[in-house]
Amino acid sequence: MKDLVIIGGGPAGMSAAIAAYENGIKDILILERDSNLGGILQQCIHNGFGLHKFGEELTGPEYAWRYEKKVRELGIEFKLNTMVLDVTEDKVITATNTEDGLFQIKAKAVILAMGCRERSKGALNIAGSRPAGIYSAGTAQKYVNMKGYLPGKNIVILGSGDIGLIMARRMTLEGAKVHAVCELMPYSGGLARNIEQCLNDFGIPLKLSHTIIQIHGKDRVEGVTIAKVDEKRKPIKGSEEYIPCDTILFSVGLLPENELSKTANVTLSPITSGAVVDQDRQTSVEGIFSCGNVLHVHDLVDYVSEEAEIAGKAAVEYINGIQDESVLIPINTDGKIRYTVPQRITKKKDVAVYFRVSNIYKNVIIKVSDGNNTLLTKKKVKVAPGEMESITLKKEIFENVKELYFSLEEK
Amino acid sequence: MYDVTVIGAGVVGGLVARALSKYKLNICILESENDVAMGASKANSAIVHAGFDAKAGTLKAKLNVRGNQMMEEVCKELGVKYKNNGSLVVGFSEEDRAVLGELLERGKANNVEGLRIIEKDELHQMEPNLSDDIICALYAPTGGIVCPYTLTISAVGNAMDNGAELKCNFKVTDIEETENGYRVSSENDSVTTRYIINCAGIYSDEIAKMIGDNSFDIHPRRGEYILLDRENEQIFSHTIFRTPSKMGKGILITPTVHNNLLLGPTSYDMTDKDDKDTTAVGFEAILNSTKETAKSVPINKTITSFCGLRSVGSTGDFIINSPKKGFINVAGIESPGLSSSPAIAEYIEEMLKEDGLELILKPEYNPTRKPYYAFHEASAEEKNAIIKENPAYGRIVCRCEGITEGEIVDAIRRNPQPRDLDGVKRRTRAQMGRCQGGFCGPYVIEILSKELDIPYENITKFGGESLINVEITKGGQSQ
């Protein structure tokens, strides 16, 4: 029996563990399948992490190390090379590693912090052959940054997610030529600063409203045919262009890794593909919390750490049986606001609500209402799907409402 | 000098070699690719057909029904996944019903057991996710599904365990007659042999031409598929065929033995025997047909798409004959070739016996082979026992399919040895899940590199020039 078991030793898992420890629960175990703590940050050797949290620009490993050092100093227990295979509703965790074999642990509370994975090329049904030389951007990042191998020299990237942008720069620095980054949508899903620093600074063309329609090559990729797409995202005849290349990188989205949440019967949101949670990041299953990229995909690790602290603290309250005055207020969205996290409020205390929009909108008002009356508004010059937004709701605001509505109006 | 040389390590060549390996014979299998099961045997519908399609009296009809009867036992011996899930040919109209009636009669003439026409109510109880527009079906309880590439791999492996030799990267380019047999050559190697069994799939006509047999041609017919992710609850348990029409057998929906859902194949006649491209037109055809057949199919669960080439022979039937002493063609083995494969092997055994080849049973012959170990299917006790025995089974490498390092190492050490990423994939399912190797690929390369003593950067996806990494980075060093 453990008080708290945390699944995943990335930034989310480590922050949650530290927050729980500092709030009084010491009997904690982190289970991590990799041979190191740090999660995906281990392979993000570029800088830009921690601006928000520490006010400095750290590399991924530096950022992760700050947390790992703390975990070690506090003596929080962790097991590496340990894969969690199953979590039940009553918080029995089954895991395996080479030393303990297959083992089970019961926990009073569980924090799910398994991160996310990349959507693979296979999901896209792109016509053509299936040669070597096709990678997801994160896999290429692993080869280059962790293994010391270059997967190719002439690159076309599909998808302008942040990992794709970062890899465009990384491959260029390693002496490869990135011929184009094609993006299906009329806008990039990546951070504006990454487009500036990773593409523009290196003269790499970003082709918006473009996609790869055919892959060529027998053993190894020999080229791609790209085409412009119309508003329905269908290729436009006559706009085809052949680009010779030996490598294609896909950066077409991240998917929260929720296989274990499913085994625990946690309710998932079809929009985020992560758990449905309250302000404490507690899922539909009491005592099971979720945070970080497994809950919803974040663009900045700083927010991951922040969210994990919320979950860590709340897990302590749960273990100690502390109850706030309870309410049940679902938060609805209008589609232009794609989703919010949390999706519902269950306690009367101030809540920061994070959200993403579904398109690029300019000069907008974000409105929070109870269905009839506007409770709060916030003006923004520009909002984009690639950048997460947030609004803090004081508890006085929702004291007497049954439901909350988040909507977006263009001026 | 070999007694028998099998050209082509597909399911047919594999099972022929295995059938012959029970006798005191020197057997060699020649394969042009870097691994076995690289042709039609890895990219097909994986259906063990009941046998109602082919016209009575044809080799196709006879060998299909016999192969169907043999398949379960062969799979049990070889440790290959097989499931007798039953097939349904669904009809949308009275015209379809008439065709189903003909198929029923044809099936009876071919001695297919248990065939019957079922009506809407029963049908929708069996398969609630079928479209409401479907009014009846031909039910074939003997229809099944099998894992075609593990069948091929295990057949070749079992033949090798019983003494047969496999030579990969041996593309036969020339055959010369010698005093007591043949000399079979590739660009840089050659073997001599008394008998040749030509199981070269789509290239079997070219092999036949090497000994002057121009009696048939093979042309490729493209078949594309979309594969959906594994689900805990299958939305279809039977194999669902459309009623055949002038346009062909149509696009089916079937569970696989691994609980994925397979949609396809398309059907386009081609000329280029190397063109395994998928097409946008093909994807559309698959999606449209699927929408007609099923109420709903989770297309957003697509994990990959692929294409196989049917070996369409110019005679309309399987071409199994001996145009010259010591040379046997096993050509034009299009569908139901997989279903027929164990029966084809038996048939070849008979032909050789009749030809006077002395077949003396080997006392040490072992027809069985352990299945590839599947950690995720084992019980908790079994898991603990195997981790204690070999800790590498405690380390999960492929997170999507739950495959351990132990399984991968074990697969690399067995016959026939995989030498590339795809080879490990077909044997263990590592890289076959929803992330398609994005996560475990780099680790599988590490294991292959260590086990085979090949530098990391020289590991390929499927042999030839299919390198994964092209060079060491500025700061990197070879592992």
Ligand SMILES: Cc1cc2nc3c(=O)[nH]c(=O)nc-3n(C[C@H](O)[C@H](O)[C@H](O)COP(=O)(O)OP(=O)(O)OC[C@H]3O[C@@H](n4cnc5c(N)ncnc54)[C@H](O)[C@@H]3O)c2cc1C
């Ligand atoms: C290429 C790339 C570039 C990025 N660039 C930036 C940037 O410039 N700036 C920035 O601020 N942020 C950036 N990010 C985002 C940041 O890295 C992530 O937000 C952060 O790593 C998410 O933390 P996490 O703990 O939720 O997930 P992860 O870091 O993915 O950690 C999850 C951990 O859980 C483990 N795990 C999963 N399943 C199991 C299981 N069943 N059993 C045991 N362990 C398990 C995993 O091994 C992993 O270690 C980038 C991300 C990527 C991928």
Ligand SMILES: Cc1cc2nc3c(=O)[nH]c(=O)nc-3n(C[C@H](O)[C@H](O)[C@H](O)COP(=O)(O)OP(=O)(O)OC[C@H]3O[C@@H](n4cnc5c(N)ncnc54)[C@H](O)[C@@H]3O)c2cc1C
């Ligand atoms: C789209 C499609 C769907 C199908 N569906 C079904 C089904 O559901 N049920 C069913 O029963 N059947 C089905 N079939 C048929 C079945 O897949 C084939 O009949 C079977 O796989 C043929 O096996 P094979 O060993 O003859 O050919 P292959 O598997 O093609 O093997 C031939 C081998 O010969 C090698 N080779 C070729 N040339 C040379 C050379 N010069 N030197 C050395 N080696 C050479 C090739 O590399 C290859 O490995 C389908 C086929 C296709 C294409």
